[in-house]
Amino acid sequence: MSKPEVQANEAQPKPRTRRILTRDDWIDAAIGLLVSKSIDAVRVEALAKDLGITIGSFYHHFKDRNELLAGVLGKWHESTTAQVVRAYGDLTLEQAMHDILSLPFHGETARRAAMVEFAIRAWARRDEMARQAVREVDEQRLAYYAGALQQAGFSKAEAANKAFLVYSFQISQALLWEVYDDKARKRLLGFTKKLLLAPDA
Amino acid sequence: MSKPEVQANEAQPKPRTRRILTRDDWIDAAIGLLVSKSIDAVRVEALAKDLGITIGSFYHHFKDRNELLAGVLGKWHESTTAQVVRAYGDLTLEQAMHDILSLPFHGETARRAAMVEFAIRAWARRDEMARQAVREVDEQRLAYYAGALQQAGFSKAEAANKAFLVYSFQISQALLWEVYDDKARKRLLGFTKKLLLAPDA
Numbered sequence: 001m002s003k004p005e006v007q008a009n010e011a012q013p014k015p016r017t018r019r020i021l022t023r024d025d026w027i028d029a030a031i032g033l034l035v036s037k038s039i040d041a042v043r044v045e046a047l048a049k050d051l052g053i054t055i056g057s058f059y060h061h062f063k064d065r066n067e068l069l070a071g072v073l074g075k076w077h078e079s080t081t082a083q084v085v086r087a088y089g090d091l092t093l094e095q096a097m098h099d100i101l102s103l104p105f106h107g108e109t110a111r112r113a114a115m116v117e118f119a120i121r122a123w124a125r126r127d128e129m130a131r132q133a134v135r136e137v138d139e140q141r142l143a144y145y146a147g148a149l150q151q152a153g154f155s156k157a158e159a160a161n162k163a164f165l166v167y168s169f170q171i172s173q174a175l176l177w178e179v180y181d182d183k184a185r186k187r188l189l190g191f192t193k194k195l196l197l198a199p200d201a
Numbered sequence: 202m203s204k205p206e207v208q209a210n211e212a213q214p215k216p217r218t219r220r221i222l223t224r225d226d227w228i229d230a231a232i233g234l235l236v237s238k239s240i241d242a243v244r245v246e247a248l249a250k251d252l253g254i255t256i257g258s259f260y261h262h263f264k265d266r267n268e269l270l271a272g273v274l275g276k277w278h279e280s281t282t283a284q285v286v287r288a289y290g291d292l293t294l295e296q297a298m299h300d301i302l303s304l305p306f307h308g309e310t311a312r313r314a315a316m317v318e319f320a321i322r323a324w325a326r327r328d329e330m331a332r333q334a335v336r337e338v339d340e341q342r343l344a345y346y347a348g349a350l351q352q353a354g355f356s357k358a359e360a361a362n363k364a365f366l367v368y369s370f371q372i373s374q375a376l377l378w379e380v381y382d383d384k385a386r387k388r389l390l391g392f393t394k395k396l397l398l399a400p401d402a
Contacts, residue, residue, distance in 0.1 A: 165366065
């Protein structure tokens with residue numbers, strides 16, 4: 001990790017060039033361009049222009065564009081993992097499932113996370129590094145849900161099957177966010193939770 | 202609909218320029234570029250170059266790029282509707298659900314359809330016309346599944362809830378196609394069918 005740049009001359013006429021830019025700022029800017037345009041639009045020159053800083057500053061933090069892209073995937077993976085772990089923790093299965101199934105409902109934050117995730121999946125269709133990251137995240141989430149369900153008493157096979165449906169619910173709610181209003185979403189959440197948490201038939 | 206162009210001089214040295222290009226050929230080429238790159242890459246000049254034909258020929262079929270894009274969405278909507286209707290028809294609910302839930306499994310064709318759909322959803326994040334088309338398709342499929350479930354005896358609310366889970370299953374199987382092998386897919390299909398077709402609790 002490189003040190004952040006400090007350009008602290010208070011009398012400068014261009015305030016944007018005086019920002020302290022961290023590695024994370026570059027990653028966030030890259031995610032912004034990825035979401036609003038596509039991976040092809042994530043170019044060092046475009047980012048530097050958006051951030052009002054020289055291209056040289058970029059190389060202070062990253063060896064090349066590829067390292068920046070790896071940083072984007074790393075950040076996404078990390079926040080994704082944290083999200084899943086936070087959702088379970090010491091909760092009962094019912095609380096945990098409620099939280100996990102409700103993830104796509106948490107307003108603007110969830111909306112934004114869904115857009116980032118969608119953009120990364122689109123990128124993964126054409127890029128091996130992104131494909132690998134998406135696959136790891138998918139497998140990690142599914143294993144996590146299956147583990148929680150198994151711990152709560154479902155058989156291994158039952159837990160794996162239900163984990164897929166939990167994840168399907170999440171993915172589809174995020175994808176179909178426009179189709180349902182809040183009332184319908186709550187109804188679907190209640191129904192799905194009840195269906196998946198019922199004891200083995 | 203304009204007439205297809207015929208350039209039938211057998212002695213021509215450039216065979217690609219002698220193809221009979223229909224409106225549908227342009228739409229298919231546009232879908233190809235949409236999937237392999239993104240909507241931004243779908244430009245008349247690039248398509249003409251790929252097809253080995255002059256730009257002028259494009260305007261034989263379409264007023265402008267926007268009409269081509271509308272054609273892409275129209276073709277997708279049509280094939281999507283046909284797919285859904287074919288899946289139900291005169292079948293029993295169990296057969297129909299089996300077919301609908303199996304849609305993401307039909308090898309290369311399903312894989313290609315999923316890629317087209319994904320690319321259109323990505324486009325819909327940034328474009329009103331595409332957004333509208335996606336929303337209509339989503340609502341149409343959900344209404345169709347709900348109708349089939351209701352016809353088979355489930356209450357209206359139950360049918361709407363289950364229709365969402367059927368659609369979630371489809372969407373997620375298409376999205377997570379890499380995560381599961383054939384055996385796991387079959388297991389998930391059997392489990393989900395049984396879970397969703399069980400009578401109201």
